[in-house]
Amino acid sequence: MPLYRSDAFVLRTYTLGEADQIVVLFTREFGKIRAVARRSHSPRRHTASYYQPLLLLHAIFFGRPTQSLFRLNTVDLVQSFRQLHEDFSLLRSGLYLTELLDATTQEREPMPELFTLFQEALAELAQASQPAVVLRLFELRVLMAIGYTPQLLHCARCTRDLQPHERTFSPHLGGLICQSCAPAVRQTFTVSAAALEALRQAMSSEATNMPPLQVSAAGHQELERLLHAHLTVCLGRELKSYAFLHL
Numbered sequence: 001m002p003l004y005r006s007d008a009f010v011l012r013t014y015t016l017g018e019a020d021q022i023v024v025l026f027t028r029e030f031g032k033i034r035a036v037a038r039r040s041h042s043p044r045r046h047t048a049s050y051y052q053p054l055l056l057l058h059a060i061f062f063g064r065p066t067q068s069l070f071r072l073n074t075v076d077l078v079q080s081f082r083q084l085h086e087d088f089s090l091l092r093s094g095l096y097l098t099e100l101l102d103a104t105t106q107e108r109e110p111m112p113e114l115f116t117l118f119q120e121a122l123a124e125l126a127q128a129s130q131p132a133v134v135l136r137l138f139e140l141r142v143l144m145a146i147g148y149t150p151q152l153l154h155c156a157r158c159t160r161d162l163q164p165h166e167r168t169f170s171p172h173l174g175g176l177i178c179q180s181c182a183p184a185v186r187q188t189f190t191v192s193a194a195a196l197e198a199l200r201q202a203m204s205s206e207a208t209n210m211p212p213l214q215v216s217a218a219g220h221q222e223l224e225r226l227l228h229a230h231l232t233v234c235l236g237r238e239l240k241s242y243a244f245l246h247l
């Protein structure tokens, strides 16, 4: 039976019978996979404690390519992101990023660039200098990676080029709309020129590095509203962990 090895993050786990659990992993090489692992009777019992989010693991698992479930063989800890497990606020942010990654990825669809982005986001988050900025940039990167880049250059309804003063955002259309279209579209809101400029700059930089997001506190709130509304429409639901970010 083929043996696979990959760096991986745990997205979530659920129990399977009395002794086993299913571990949902996001792997660098194979994308999201599900694997059966021992829960309590493991000969290497300490490995069960690695089956939790926000740890970079190296996993060895096996199974037939046609089966939906793999079996975990061994798991080693590569990086612990200790700060995320010691600070409740950072932990909540990390768990939100994990749920976002889970909600936006399909099983067995390799997305190595997204894996790298996630790893970088956790490392940035652990530095704790600007945790909210890390969240916004990762939200934006995920949207771009899954093909839902916010449309900021052309009207998302009629495709006409936008003028600088046309800053009405429609989450349902996934972008800005022009003045002519605005009266016909419901549930829109206006975004400031400064917030839009910050968003455009973040979108135009290299996909694999996290640029600084130069924006005021008010501008940041606007970006959070825009990205959250857009993501919620794309996913068709609100992520559970989002509500805990502002406790």
Ligand SMILES: [Zn+2]
Pocket: 155, 156, 157, 158, 159, 160, 177, 178, 179, 180, 181, 182
């Ligand atoms: Zn239009």
